[in-house]
Amino acid sequence: MSLPVTSKQEVAQLLAQLPDDATLEDIQYHVYVLEKIRRGRADIAAGRGHTHEQARERLARWLPR
Known part of the structure; x- marks a missing residue:
């Protein structure tokens, strides 16, 4: 282990x-x-990340289609 x-x-x-x-x-x-x-990386390790789908849903509220 390093x-x-x-x-x-x-x-x-x-x-x-x-x-x-x-x-x-x-x-x-x-x-x-x-x-x-x-x-x-620290946020992800602490469970503060989002899945790809969650990110898509959040961005969909801001970006025009």
Whole structure:
């Protein structure tokens, strides 16, 4: 069993994958996306997710047909 990856390790891995000419804005965006993914996974693990069908039903109220 592997140890959990720390936030610092996650960012270090991200930085290693980005091109050398990545801007600070690029880095900020990718860190933002990582955090959103982490929060989404935590929500799903806590039972706060929705099925595909539930999402369709919710979006149908907002989107014109």
